[in-house]
Amino acid sequence: MKKSAVLYFFYVLGIFSKGLTLFIQTQHTVVGKMGDEVILNCQIIESKDVQQVTWQKNLPEGETNVGSNHKHFGQRVNSPFRGKVEFEDVGLLNTSIVIRNVTELDEGCYRCLFNIYPDPAVIGTTCLQLYELHEPVLHVRESNSSEELVVSCSATGRPACTVTLNVSPQDLHLSPNNTVSVSNTNGTVTVTTTAVLSGVHKHGAQVGCAVRVLSAPQRNVFVTIPDVKPEKFTPAHHESSWIIGLVVGMVIVCCLVPVFIFVLMKQITPNSRLSLRNKTPQKPAQVIHENKTPLMIKVNELRQRSSVKKPPNSTTKKPTSGKRLF
Incomplete structure (x- = not known):
């Protein structure tokens, strides 16, 4: 006590x-x-x-x-x-x-x-x-299905932050989140959370991302999903695909036609040249005297002309003097 x-x-x-x-x-x-x-x-x-x-x-x-x-x-x-x-x-x-x-x-x-x-x-x-904590980045992109969207939110901070996805109205469905953490060289950690959103055809739907680190104030970002209905979205998608296919086909045809014409001309040209060669008259070949210049050929021709024999009855008249004979 x-x-x-x-x-x-x-x-x-x-x-x-x-x-x-x-x-x-x-x-x-x-x-x-x-x-x-x-x-x-x-x-x-x-x-x-x-x-x-x-x-x-x-x-x-x-x-x-x-x-x-x-x-x-x-x-x-x-x-x-x-x-x-x-x-x-x-x-x-x-x-x-x-x-x-x-x-x-x-x-x-x-x-x-x-x-x-x-x-x-x-x-x-x-x-x-x-x-x-850096500003979080929220992305919404199309998936393979026209009735689903892929939602991802990334945030970088130190220490590693908590990233939570939410959607409004509540009757929209988010698949279980897939979270990946990557450590950076400066000591921060990048956390990315991804989920699939179903039923996105409702008007005015919003996707949000909430980020927390320690006891710091929570950061929120929101993205409003446009009013996209699958039944209206599909025909427009097919129409645009048809137009794109038509344009691509025209471009391909415009590129292939010149190539086809060029190949065809290559095949036809040798035969046409041969036929034209057979139809065109050939000029007589000129006799070319080897080892003789054009001047020598000309001199020989003149000699040949001057050496032509005179007729036998022809006499050579001598020039007479200036006296006249009786």
Whole structure:
């Protein structure tokens, strides 16, 4: 009985660390978005004479002082946290620090130490956890069946996010989701969820994608499905296919006709040339004297003409003198 009374006495005085933490109100885990600023807060729920508040960060090698706020000397941020961390509240019973442009290096647990006179220090702990989430992408495409659509939603974040597909109105049917996760080199994870939607011919139907990561606000994207009825969609599809087939056929015919004509002409040309050659009269071949130039041939012809013999009765008259004979 006496031992229980002693333990209760020490508990009320706050000597045990478990009892000391009851004086501090803080959030155990603070979730922040990568690149934003976060606020860490500690508050004593009882009025105490606090002389100084010290913020520390837990590291693998031990605690390091981030900054302090003294009752008489004011606030001070230690290096290398200057420009990164600032005190938000000037009070000592309710203290907050702001961490700007948070990165992976800022993740971890932080301690707030309240130095109370004449009591021992009171310690509280709050942990910072960061997330990264990019805008989700929702796709709706046709399937092999005219009455079904394939719906897929992808989201990239850190840590891996949860991707959920939904449809409105509720009487439309979504097949069981197929989810695939891919780890990226920068530490993020891309999650893709795919499902098949049946009964898409209803007017005004919507497909939605909800993405969550940690305790961060949920992100939603929606796509409205157009009013597509299978009975009206099929004839139009066949008509367009018929027109496309006709155009393709005309193009093929226009390409093949010149080729056919060219091949046909190739087959007819040799015979026609032969027949024309037989019908055309050939010119007599001229006798070509080998090794004789045209000038030599001309000289020979002149010699032949001059060497023609005179008739035997012909006499050569001598020119007479200028005297006349009687």
